Amino acid sequence: SSSSSSSSTTNPNARTIEVFQSMCDYYTKINDHWRITAYRKAITTLRQQTAKKITTAEEAYLLPNIGSRIAQKIEEICSTNTLRRLNYANLEPTDKVLDLFLKIHDVGLARANKWISQGHRTLDDLLIRANLTASQRLAIEHYPDLTSRIPRSEVTQLAAFVQREAFLLDPDVELLVGGSYRRGSDSSGDVDFIITKRGTTSSSDLVPFMNALISVLYKKNFLVATLAQSRRESEGSKFLGCCRLPGPEGKWRRIDLLLVPETAYGAALIYFTGNDIFNRSLRLLASKKGMRLNQRGLYKDVMRGPKRVKVTDGELVEGRSERRIFEILGVRWREPSERWC
Numbered sequence: 001s002s003s004s005s006s007s008s009t010t011n012p013n014a015r016t017i018e019v020f021q022s023m024c025d026y027y028t029k030i031n032d033h034w035r036i037t038a039y040r041k042a043i044t045t046l047r048q049q050t051a052k053k054i055t056t057a058e059e060a061y062l063l064p065n066i067g068s069r070i071a072q073k074i075e076e077i078c079s080t081n082t083l084r085r086l087n088y089a090n091l092e093p094t095d096k097v098l099d100l101f102l103k104i105h106d107v108g109l110a111r112a113n114k115w116i117s118q119g120h121r122t123l124d125d126l127l128i129r130a131n132l133t134a135s136q137r138l139a140i141e142h143y144p145d146l147t148s149r150i151p152r153s154e155v156t157q158l159a160a161f162v163q164r165e166a167f168l169l170d171p172d173v174e175l176l177v178g179g180s181y182r183r184g185s186d187s188s189g190d191v192d193f194i195i196t197k198r199g200t201t202s203s204s205d206l207v208p209f210m211n212a213l214i215s216v217l218y219k220k221n222f223l224v225a226t227l228a229q230s231r232r233e234s235e236g237s238k239f240l241g242c243c244r245l246p247g248p249e250g251k252w253r254r255i256d257l258l259l260v261p262e263t264a265y266g267a268a269l270i271y272f273t274g275n276d277i278f279n280r281s282l283r284l285l286a287s288k289k290g291m292r293l294n295q296r297g298l299y300k301d302v303m304r305g306p307k308r309v310k311v312t313d314g315e316l317v318e319g320r321s322e323r324r325i326f327e328i329l330g331v332r333w334r335e336p337s338e339r340w341c
């Protein structure tokens, strides 16, 4: 998702950004493009206000890309620490149910509306009466855990646990946490591991390692669920599941393991560092230059038909190096912390 909270450099507007992000997540789920854009632009502006907390509508309105309605919301957040609109009690009854269902991991608008049309109104309704996949059932049973964000310090601990076990299996394998964590976020929706090893040319080279890692992490009671898994090269080899820190306090957290050959590491780093908007703009830029960027590499001589529809794949120009991809695209290097959109 696009979720992210404040930057770890503790921006004085962190709370406002966090509330706006929740609004953004909600509007993303219900496909309200106009509001998504408005909140995203406001978040970008607030991120740049690193020296000053914006507290009044007047000063907010003077900033770029902030209209009068958003400006009023900034003031409301600063005086009440929240937004009435965000408060569960102020949503329309049908909105409340929709909001509840949309927060279930991997549930979109179509699925949520279908459940509502079938008469379901609560999580218990779903657990008792709806036809659920195993993953949906797990996501609902662990709803409070899986819908709360993971503090940065906990992501660091979760990462250390995985990295330790990985090192014991194969010290040459590299595991890096991408996603919002690599962008410096104070909290994350999940933990995104990008896994590679020197000398690999296909993600299937890493599948035996991943299988061994998953098995040992289950044995240590760190992994608690598998939501999806793919070992095929075409879809990218990955594992999506849930994990928890040892001890009674350990909450269920979403974890993604992505296997990447060294030959595609740079392109994969760009993709899995995000954010999604930043990725979209880099891809569009590549396409305007007659190239194509995806999580495997930057390609040239891509044949395109009408409406930029790709006809041929083209030839790989660069996959290994993140920096080289930026250079070839002709864009200045952006540190992960500068890739918020």
Ligand code: DCP
Binding pocket: 001, 002, 003, 004, 178, 179, 180, 181, 187, 188, 189, 190, 191, 192, 271, 272, 273, 274, 275, 276, 277, 279, 280
């Ligand atoms: N990504 C993308 N397009 C998507 C989904 C993901 O480009 N539709 C990329 C960019 C994301 C990265 O994958 O940054 C990881 O996806 P996440 O959903 O885990 O998003 P983040 O890590 O950025 O945020 P969160 O803190 O919510 O996990």
Ligand code: MG
Binding pocket: 179, 180, 188, 189, 190, 191, 192
């Ligand atoms: Mg993530």
Ligand code: MN
Binding pocket: 001, 179, 190, 191, 192, 256
């Ligand atoms: Mn993820």
